[in-house]
Amino acid sequence: MTADLARTATAAALGRYTEVLELTRGTEDPVLLVLRAVALDRMGRIPEALDCCSGAIEATPLDADPWFVQGFVLYRFSEFEQAAQSLDQAIRLAPSHVEARFTLGNVRYGQGRLDEAIVCFEAVVALEPRHAKALYNIGVALSDQGRFGEALDYYDRVIAINESVPVVLLNRGICLARLERLREAVEAFTRALDVDPRGAGAWHNKGLALARLGQDDEAKYCFAQSRALVGVQASPGVQP
Numbered sequence: 619m620t621a622d623l624a625r626t627a628t629a630a631a632l633g634r635y636t637e638v639l640e641l642t643r644g645t646e647d648p649v650l651l652v653l654r655a656v657a658l659d660r661m662g663r664i665p666e667a668l669d670c671c672s673g674a675i676e677a678t679p680l681d682a683d684p685w686f687v688q689g690f691v692l693y694r695f696s697e698f699e700q701a702a703q704s705l706d707q708a709i710r711l712a713p714s715h716v717e718a719r720f721t722l723g724n725v726r727y728g729q730g731r732l733d734e735a736i737v738c739f740e741a742v743v744a745l746e747p748r749h750a751k752a753l754y755n756i757g758v759a760l761s762d763q764g765r766f767g768e769a770l771d772y773y774d775r776v777i778a779i780n781e782s783v784p785v786v787l788l789n790r791g792i793c794l795a796r797l798e799r800l801r802e803a804v805e806a807f808t809r810a811l812d813v814d815p816r817g818a819g820a821w822h823n824k825g826l827a828l829a830r831l832g833q834d835d836e837a838k839y840c841f842a843q844s845r846a847l848v849g850v851q852a853s854p855g856v857q858p
Contacts, residue, residue, distance in 0.1 A: 626653050635660050648674040652687050659691045667691045682712035689718065693725050701725050716745050720752055732759045750779045754786060757793075766793040784814040788823065795827050803827045818847035 622641065629637040630653050638657035642650045655670035671688035678684065689704030702725050708718040723738030736759050742752035757772035773790040776783065791806030807824035810817055825840030 623647075623649060626650055630656055633660070646673070646677070648677040648681065648684060651677075652684050655684075655687050655691065659687075659694065664691060664695050680711060682708040682715050682718065685711065686715060686718045686721070689725075690721050693721055693728070696728070698725050698729050714745055716742055716749070719745070720749070723752070723755060727755070727759060732763055735759050748779055750776050750783075753779075754789075757786075757789060761789065761793060766796045769793050770797070782813050784810045784817050784820065787813065788817065788820050791820070791823055791827070795823065795830075800827045800831050804831070816847055818844045821847065 626638055626641045629635075629641065635657035638653055639661075642654040642657075645651060645654065651670045651674040655667040655674070658664075658667035658670060668688065668691055671684050671691065674681070674684035675688065685704050685708035689701045689708060692698075692701035692704060695701075702722060705718050705722040705725065708715055709722070712718070719738050719741045723735045723742065726732075726735035726738055736756055739752040739756045739759070742749050743756070746752070753772050753776045757769040757776070760766075760769035760772065770790060770793045773786050773793065776786045777790070780786075787806050787810035791803045791810065794800070794803035794806055804824055804827045807820045807827065810820040811824070814820070821840045821844035825837040825844065828834075828840060829837035
């Protein structure tokens, strides 16, 4: 790794995007162009980021990384079909490119193509069995399809990796409630609130579960806590 590349990669990793732009000004090096594209994307300068990706692809069309970054930028810009084309090319060039497969899963989810999204995330898990975001996103997609028992298994796998993520505990509780396992749902929402006492969604859903169990006073308390925070939150979507 050259000194310029090392400095630029370090600046990018630390989020010093203005420094990245200064270090890569006028560059034609495809690796530096990719880092410049990442910095421009993070700064919201999408057309310039895509120009850098195009330059890197033209210079090294068989390198998966420029195709991946181009696909990622297009995904963030909600250009889903173009993003999928770039990500597919990255995967063809590097079948074990985990982040390309993960981002393609998010693209397919964004398009409402849930079965395809699940296939993409499962491919990520096949490569990295402890990829928590992919496991979580499979759970979300399965929940969206009403497959709550299967979703629950994936949320449990995430919790086995990290048991202190409120959004996972919240969604686990929602699955349990939909499966009529109300006491377990209350326990899940309580665990979510132990981690994040300001989780309005957890307070609200705990109240719903308690009300269905006939524990009206406890339910009213939970609803009051929810209203006192930021309002009822919807079940969160996939992790980007």
